[in-house]
Amino acid sequence: MAVDFYQKLPEAIKAYEPEAVSLRRALHKIPETGFNERETQAFIMDYLEKLGYTPEKVCDTGVVLFIPSLNGLDETIAIRTDMDGLGVVEETGVDFASEHEGMMHACGHDGHMSMVLLVARYLKEHPEARVRNTLLVFQPAEEGPGGAGPIVESGVLEKYKAKAIFGYHLFPFVEEGLISTTPGPMMAMTSEFYIDILGKSGHAADPDQGIDAIVATADYISGLQKIVSRTVSPNDSALLSIGTINGGTRMNIIADKVILSGTVRSFSEDVQKAMKQRMVDMARGIEQMYHCRIEIRFVDMYPPVINSEVLFDQIWPLCGEADEKKLFKKVMLAEDFAMYRKAIPGVFMGLGSGSEEKGYTQNLHTHGFNFDEKVLLRGLQVYMNILTKAGEYTL
Incomplete structure (x- = not known):
């Protein structure tokens, strides 16, 4: 699988590999705690503005970006990423290690943000993919005290008429490059x-x-x-x-x-x-x-993450793993993505980053957590499938 997932990526997606590496490593250097993501927010705002977008600040340290459809289809699909790091001393030994003492992106949020920034760039460079309105949500404080609730309460989902929401979490216990999700309960x-x-x-x-x-x-x-x-x-x-x-x-x-x-x-x-x-x-x-x-x-803290069964049925074939044995086995980990699910339908997905061959076996929230940035391209591919190929999301 570690080789297959990359070889099967479309060339248009593979072209973003250098950008995926650059973004992830730049963000990895600047982890910040919840509602203190000032440098991270500035990085995201600057990146999106240089692409010609007009992002908005939300909930103090968050960012949202609305990208309208060019095909007149008036429905909005939201994509969410978390932004914050953890109070963990990094021991990965990489040359792009955290520059903030005692802090680390030990839960993959640097990768999550990179994928959503890549979506913004892809939609800018491939306008034919803008078949639906897209709302990109860069959410602070997933690790605590919980930024999803304030985002929902801000009214931004209603403002842009978001009809469904999707998001990822990198999981080292899922095989590298594999998209894994499930209908119904997923996280506790x-x-x-x-x-x-x-x-x-x-x-x-x-x-x-x-x-x-x-x-x-x-x-x-x-x-x-x-x-x-x-x-x-x-x-x-x-x-x-x-x-x-x-x-x-x-x-x-x-x-x-x-x-x-x-x-x-x-x-x-x-x-x-x-x-x-x-x-x-x-x-x-x-x-x-x-x-x-x-x-x-x-x-x-957080309610359970319960995926929409209707949306799951629509997007599962787009993940390239429409095989029952690849379904995600629910875990007792918690995620404030659950707050969005209380507001609108959505599906949370696991993106596998585990590879014994490459040594990427360290668990989340540990000093040595790391992954190959190629998996972010797999995430980008499925995001674009969802934005461009899925059904009408009639619920």
Whole structure:
């Protein structure tokens, strides 16, 4: 596949390889955190303006560009990319490594932006491809606190009458050059939780005089680990993971406080609600058993990414992989592309970047994540297929 996908690309797409490399590497050098993407925004605005477009700033550090149809077909297809980087120290060893200390494009957003910039250039240089209105959305803060919601709330989708939206994520666990997506649930809903277990301090030699928050926590954690297996239907998928635990001050003092944090994920808002309620119910039981107090705070992040089945049926043959075994296997990763799906129909797609032969096996959000820019051409090809060859998107 690693060779085949490139060899099968149209020559008109292959011609953009030098630009794909140049764009990705320039953007890779300037990662910025969510809603701080000033340099990235300036790069995008400058690039689009030099192509003769008039991009607009949105949500402080975002960018949108409306490209009208030249064929009179008054329907708008939106394409979204995320912009932000991560607080990860880069260890790729590449000569285009991050120039921002402690920051890295470790989630492929440099590649995502490059593909959408290539769409803009392709449409400028191939006006015959402008069969529909196109809205390019450069969204800040996907990694947090979430820029998709503010983009939707800005009204830009309504302003340009966007009828459907598409987007990519590079995935190293998908074979290089493969487009992989699925109808229905694709990525998970996620909620963070922060829990304080409050007891009473005392000397370890007099445990009966205190309320041991650590012992109460141990029982509580044991119960939490049973929620998925005994509360969620085997037909549904869900997880509850505890990421941090902090408590105690000395080895001979009864701990009066333990702090937990973690995540709850599923593909259903009803399942998510049921799991959170079960966590609260268990906390009330632990309080009675140990005479402690438990405070729980939930922070709901992103809803599940659920692809439009109607749109999927239209664009799947355009991906060149209309084979059931290539369908994306839903993952517990979260993505704020889900916010667009609450507003309009859409399909999120995985673009494979994994290659053992080339050593591109590092996972997302790791110090060594990297990929071959040729995969961006595959993404460009499918974007152009969607913009020029798909049906009328009559929903």
